[in-house]
Amino acid sequence: MQTSALYSKLKTDSxxxxxxxxxELLAALEKDGKLEFKASKPEDSVVLCSKNKTWLLKQxxxxxxxxxxxxxxPEEIPEVSKYSSFKVTEPSSYHxxxxxxxxxxxxxxxxxxxxxxxxxxxxxxxxxxxxxxxxSNTVLLTLDELRQCSPCSxxxxxxxxxxxxxxxxxxxxxxxxxxxxxxALHITLMSCMAESLDFEALDLPQxxxxxxxxxxxxxxxxxxNMEVVRTILGxxxxxxxxxxxxxxxxxxxxxxxxxxxxxxASRSMIPQEEFMIKWKSLFPPYFxxxxxxxxxxxxxxxxxxxxxxxxxxEALPDNPKDRFTYLFKLQSTWDLDEMRPFIDQLNTNSLKIxxxxxxxxxxxxxxxxxxxxxx
Amino acid sequence: MPSVEIxxxxxxxxxxxxxxxxxxxxxxxxxxxxxxxxxxxxxLPTNDVNKKFGKFNDEHIVRFGLxxxxxxxxxxxxxxxxxxxxxxxxxKLETPLGLLKFDQSTxxxxxxxxxxxxxxxxxxxxxxx
Numbered sequence: 001m002q003t004s005a006l007y008s009k010l011k012t013d014s015x016x017x018x019x020x021x022x023x024e025l026l027a028a029l030e031k032d033g034k035l036e037f038k039a040s041k042p043e044d045s046v047v048l049c050s051k052n053k054t055w056l057l058k059q060x061x062x063x064x065x066x067x068x069x070x071x072x073x074p075e076e077i078p079e080v081s082k083y084s085s086f087k088v089t090e091p092s093s094y095h096x097x098x099x100x101x102x103x104x105x106x107x108x109x110x111x112x113x114x115x116x117x118x119x120x121x122x123x124x125x126x127x128x129x130x131x132x133x134x135x136s137n138t139v140l141l142t143l144d145e146l147r148q149c150s151p152c153s154x155x156x157x158x159x160x161x162x163x164x165x166x167x168x169x170x171x172x173x174x175x176x177x178x179x180x181x182x183x184a185l186h187i188t189l190m191s192c193m194a195e196s197l198d199f200e201a202l203d204l205p206q207x208x209x210x211x212x213x214x215x216x217x218x219x220x221x222x223x224x225n226m227e228v229v230r231t232i233l234g235x236x237x238x239x240x241x242x243x244x245x246x247x248x249x250x251x252x253x254x255x256x257x258x259x260x261x262x263x264x265a266s267r268s269m270i271p272q273e274e275f276m277i278k279w280k281s282l283f284p285p286y287f288x289x290x291x292x293x294x295x296x297x298x299x300x301x302x303x304x305x306x307x308x309x310x311x312x313x314e315a316l317p318d319n320p321k322d323r324f325t326y327l328f329k330l331q332s333t334w335d336l337d338e339m340r341p342f343i344d345q346l347n348t349n350s351l352k353i354x355x356x357x358x359x360x361x362x363x364x365x366x367x368x369x370x371x372x373x374x375x
Numbered sequence: 376m377p378s379v380e381i382x383x384x385x386x387x388x389x390x391x392x393x394x395x396x397x398x399x400x401x402x403x404x405x406x407x408x409x410x411x412x413x414x415x416x417x418x419l420p421t422n423d424v425n426k427k428f429g430k431f432n433d434e435h436i437v438r439f440g441l442x443x444x445x446x447x448x449x450x451x452x453x454x455x456x457x458x459x460x461x462x463x464x465x466x467k468l469e470t471p472l473g474l475l476k477f478d479q480s481t482x483x484x485x486x487x488x489x490x491x492x493x494x495x496x497x498x499x500x501x502x503x504x
Contacts, residue, residue: 004442006407006453010417010428010435019473021489026471029381029486037379037484048381065413068474068490069405076429078438095405096436104472148378 003089007074008067008097016068016099019048020060020106028053038151040115045151048107052155055107062104067097112152114160119146122169124180124223129169146173162234168227176231182259184224185252187211188232190284201244202237204230249288254295256282261299261310269307298341301331313342320346324360328374336363336370381475381484398444398465398492404474406493407442409453409461415439444494451494460503463496 021029028050029035036049037057048055074094118139120132133140141149143166147157165176176184191210192202208229215222236252237245260279264270270278272293279291300308311330317323320343327334327342340353347356357363357372364371399405415437419428427438440455449465474488 001443001445004444005438006440006442007429007431007436007438008415009431010415010419010437015477015479016487017475017477018490019475019486021471021473023470026489029473035381037381049378063412065407065409065411067407067413069407070403071399071405072431074429074431074436074438076426078426091441095442096431097407099474105475 001089002093003091004093004095005074005091006069006095006097007072008100012067012100013098016101018066018068018101018104020104022107024053024109025050025055025107038149040149040151047110047112047151049112049151049153052153054110054112054151054153054156056110058106058108060104060106061102063102066101068099068101069095069097072096112150112156112160114146114150114152114157114164114166116164116166116175119166120172120174121177122167122174122180123177124183124228126221126223129174133172141173142171143168143173162231165231165235167231169225176228180223181232181235182255184228184232185236185255186284187224188229189252189287193284193287199247199249201240201242202233202247203244204233207233207245249290250292250295253289253291256289257291257293257296258299261296261308265300265308266310269303269309271307275308294337297338301327301334302338303331305331305333316342320360324374328361333371333373336372339372379482379484381486397446398494400488400490402488404488404490406472406490408493408495410495410497413439413455442494451496453494453496454503455500458503459500461496461500462498463494465492465494467492 025035025048032051037046038049039046046057048057072094077094118137120129120135120138120140122129132138143161147154150157152160165178165181167174167176188207188211191213192199192207195206195210195213197203197206197210204226208226211224211229212222215224233245236255237247240246257279260275260282263282264278265275276291276293283289298313299310301311303309317326323343323346327339336353336357339357343357344353347353354363354370360375361372362375364373419435429436429438440453442454443452444465445451446465451463451465453461453463455461468491472490473486474490476485476487478485
């Protein structure tokens with residue numbers, strides 16, 4: 001049996017912390033050789049990022065005495081009788097406690113986030129962009145600076161940024177406006193079709209050349225630069241391993257569907273069959289795309305049960321109780337599948353959606369459908 | 376704070392899984408946990424009869440006990456001061472702990488060690504007769 005004499009610094013080091021190394025975190029550390037602490041602002045929650053994953057860090061406090069010790073050789077070695085009145089053998093080693101820990105940092109896997117709320121919005125007009133950029137509540141960052149301060153891993157950032165409509169104009173990270181995104185998507189699709197480019201394997205320079213073929217000829221300002229086309233391809237395509245973009249017709253269809261809802265069904269309701277015709281009419285001529293109505297869930301409600309009307313999720317109250325009341329004011333009975341996108345984000349404890357709904361509303365099963373109404 | 380990188384300077388040794396049960400990591404760190412408070416003075420007392428206090432690398436240190444570890448049976452005994460004896464054990468951590476060092480001056484974080492075992496004392500101390 002080995003005996004060791006224990007010492008401790010009177011003033012222990014406060015610059016050490018213990019981090020719970022869950023298997024996936026350990027694997028990431030071993031693979032990438034580094035991890036990054038990130039927070040958008042000093043007062044915000046801190047996340048830990050590997051190349052492709054993000055963990056939220058929670059400080060787990062405890063009241064135990066946890067000492068991190070290391071072996072050392074004391075300057076003065078006392079006689080064995082000084083240690084204890086209990087019969088002990090002479091210590092063969094000496095340990096010094098140098099850091100006392102009252103907590104552990106516990107990582108929880110989370111989805112990386114990019115805060116775009118204060119970034120300037122680009123509408124395709126250089127002059128108005130400069131005006132927007134000068135507003136006091138606008139944050140001007142380069143793309144690298146934004147990447148650095150986003151609580152998001154590098155790979156997640158690369159996917160999420162174009163999906164959010166993120167672009168770079170005049171070396172400033174900005175967001176494309178909804179209307180400009182629609183215009184740019186429409187022009188990109190038409191130009192690529194005109195040049196017979198393969199939607200399964202689009203090449204960014206080729207797509208950009210196609211979009212710019214007839215643009216800016218008379219020296220006029222051309223808003224569809226390479227970065228805008230890059231954002232459009234990033235938002236509506238999936239990047240293949242060969243670096244080509246494969247068009248996701250479903251997300252293109254969904255974008256046009258929401259456009260159709262905003263255009264034709266925002267002031268008054270419209271019968272669903274009529275809406276489908278209007279939706280189809282918005283696509284570029286000869287563009288082949290299946291219309292999947294279920295992709296539009298979360299953007300409409302049915303005021304009288306039959307017709308549909310556009311509705312933006314942004315208008316909903318954040319409080320769960322108020323949100324359910326609001327939704328039932330719009331529509332007395334909901335199909336659970338159609339209601340789900342409006343309430344999913346409230347389900348923070350990841351309960352089964354059926355059980356979650358029961359907390360605030362009444363659930364009725366009707367064959368395969370689940371109907372939700374107020375209590 | 377935009378971002379701070381954790382660097383792993385001793386990468387190779389840290390990821391070597393130890394085959395044997397060893398409370399001390401290959402880099403020399405040991406984790407000791409007592410379910411309770413271990414109190415010692417924060418400043419030097421005026422009369423240090425038992426010569427418990429000393430200096431190491433210009434920092435004041437205190438000798439607070441003795442630890443006996445039997446790595447075969449994973450049993451540990453700690454004698455605190457002259458009056459208390461604690462019985463504990465060596466346990467493997469469910470998830471290893473990384474020991475991070477935050478350097479305020481350079482703003483860097485270094486993963487200094489990976490701790491896989493700890494010596495834990497869960498019970499109340501027994502008196503030494």
